[in-house]
Amino acid sequence: MVTVRAPATSANLGSGFDVFGLALERPADVVRVERADETTIEVTGVGRQYIPENPAKNTAGVVAEELDAPAHIEIDKGVRPSSGLGSSAASAAAAAVALNELYDCGLTPTELVRVAAEGEAAVSGEAHADNVAPAILGGFTIVTDEDVTQVDASIPIVACLPEIVVSTRDARQVVPQSVGIGELVGTVGDAATLTAGMFRDDPELVGKGLRNNSLTGAREPLIKGFDAVRESALSAGATGVAVSGAGPSVLAVCREGGQGSVASAMLDAFFDVDVEARAYQTSIGDGATIFR
Numbered sequence: 568m569v570t571v572r573a574p575a576t577s578a579n580l581g582s583g584f585d586v587f588g589l590a591l592e593r594p595a596d597v598v599r600v601e602r603a604d605e606t607t608i609e610v611t612g613v614g615r616q617y618i619p620e621n622p623a624k625n626t627a628g629v630v631a632e633e634l635d636a637p638a639h640i641e642i643d644k645g646v647r648p649s650s651g652l653g654s655s656a657a658s659a660a661a662a663a664v665a666l667n668e669l670y671d672c673g674l675t676p677t678e679l680v681r682v683a684a685e686g687e688a689a690v691s692g693e694a695h696a697d698n699v700a701p702a703i704l705g706g707f708t709i710v711t712d713e714d715v716t717q718v719d720a721s722i723p724i725v726a727c728l729p730e731i732v733v734s735t736r737d738a739r740q741v742v743p744q745s746v747g748i749g750e751l752v753g754t755v756g757d758a759a760t761l762t763a764g765m766f767r768d769d770p771e772l773v774g775k776g777l778r779n780n781s782l783t784g785a786r787e788p789l790i791k792g793f794d795a796v797r798e799s800a801l802s803a804g805a806t807g808v809a810v811s812g813a814g815p816s817v818l819a820v821c822r823e824g825g826q827g828s829v830a831s832a833m834l835d836a837f838f839d840v841d842v843e844a845r846a847y848q849t850s851i852g853d854g855a856t857i858f859r
């Protein structure tokens with residue numbers, strides 16, 4: 568039996584649609600695998616009623632099929648599904664790392680990212696790896712068709728999750744299919760600024776890189792109260808705010824020790840538009856961890 572904890576993640580970060588991702592210290596999924604003749608899945612924890620136990624429809628089951636590693640898989644969900652915090656990716660990442668260990672497959676962490684991305688494809692229709700990469704590798708990650716690059720980074724974060732459901736599949740429909748040259752130039756500038764900030768552990772630069780972006784910004788209207796929540800977070804000291812992944816979570820980058828006031832400002836702003844929410848005061852953290 569092997570048990571793995573894989574963290575929640577936040578993808579896109581404004582300027583890095585389908586490219587950037589970061590691991591959060593919390594929340595996380597815990598997945599336990601045991602060898603079996605055929606794959607079965609049991610789900611407990613937050614939002615379990617929305618998660619299929621049919622292995623063909625669960626990201627962890629798809630990973631078991633990809634690795635040809637049948638197992639009884641117990642998933643304890645800490646990351647709410649359809650949260651924008653990489654819920655489906657946390658299970659896929661934890662299952663990939665756990666099954667690689669259980670069956671001694673010998674895959675490298677980067678190879679496991681590609682396997683876990685197939686689990687994501689089963690639920691969102693496309694094998695984007697921007698959540699599974701940080702869920703496995705930790706820190707800040709940059710995913711392209713050819714490569715996965717990981718950078719250790721330490722930045723304070725608030726991830727505010729409202730009681731709204733946005734599915735990744737639906738949120739991908741609102742992203743524009745093309746952008747103009749001016750927008751492209753701005754996006755490259757923001758992405759480069761954010762990346763420099765990650766290397767320097769500099770919340771000011773990372774926050775600047777989250778600036779409003781026409782691709783990921785197209786999702787803001789799907790989140791009731793988004794503009795007010797962003798303004799409140801910035802007034803409370805956040806250096807930048809963006810939709811987390813496909814939403815509805817809202818990510819705020821904070822200065823050292825600034826998470827408390829930013830979290831409470833974001834919760835108040837959601838409350839003012841009658842939306843219940845919870846805020847994780849966290850920071851960029853480690854990837855999947857095996858418990859022996």
Ligand SMILES: Nc1ncnc2c1ncn2[C@@H]1O[C@H](COP(=O)(O)OP(=O)(O)OP(=O)(O)O)[C@@H](O)[C@H]1O
Pocket residue numbers: 576578617618619624625626627642647648649650651652653654655656658659690691698733734735736811812813814
């Ligand atoms: N193990 C799993 N954990 C969570 N959701 C799963 C799992 N397997 C399948 N799903 C399905 O995936 C969907 C949730 O994935 P989705 O990508 O929409 O949310 P998310 O992972 O929280 O968001 P994002 O990718 O934007 O961060 C739900 O429909 C859920 O039923």
Ligand SMILES: N[C@@H](CCO)C(=O)O
Pocket residue numbers: 578579584585586691695697698735738739812813
């Ligand atoms: N890059 C993905 C992340 C969500 O899974 C998207 O924004 O659709």
